Amino acid sequence: MxxxxxxxxxxxxxxxxxxxKAFIRHLRIFVNELQAGPEYLEIIDDLEYKVDHPKTTLSGxxxxxxxxxxxxxxxxxxxxxxxxxxxxxxxxxxxxxxxxGRLSADELASQLFGGTWKTEEA
Numbered sequence: 001m002x003x004x005x006x007x008x009x010x011x012x013x014x015x016x017x018x019x020x021k022a023f024i025r026h027l028r029i030f031v032n033e034l035q036a037g038p039e040y041l042e043i044i045d046d047l048e049y050k051v052d053h054p055k056t057t058l059s060g061x062x063x064x065x066x067x068x069x070x071x072x073x074x075x076x077x078x079x080x081x082x083x084x085x086x087x088x089x090x091x092x093x094x095x096x097x098x099x100x101g102r103l104s105a106d107e108l109a110s111q112l113f114g115g116t117w118k119t120e121e122a
Contacts, residue, residue, distance in 0.1 A: 010059035013051075020051045 001016060008014055024047055031040045054060045065074040086092065095103055095111040103111070 010057060010063050011055050013054055017051050021048065024048050024051070 067073045
């Protein structure tokens with residue numbers, strides 16, 4: 001099943017859409033029996049919407065943004081956007097620049113978290 005779905009057009013309904021909807025129906029019953037709460041039902045609603053509208057899935061969105069069959073331009077755009085946001089941080093991390101790219105795990109944790117973390121006692 002996984003290989004079949006992986007090879008499908010992510011913008012078109014899956015051949016397993018009916019199976020997915022049946023599973024979602026059973027999942028909804030299970031969540032209601034547990035009285036898990038509305039936040040879980042919202043997640044189930046979202047899953048069902050994605051089955052009905054495959055262009056809203058991550059794959060469906062990504063394929064729409066591909067250029068010449070490649071996601072590289074979109075990926076670089078997203079990376080730059082996140083990097084620009086990170087550079088606006090009040091305390092941007094510069095540990096790799098200041099230490100020639102070499103930090104131990106303990107040094108990295110110390111610089112990132114400033115001692116607000118605890119290591120597990122062995």
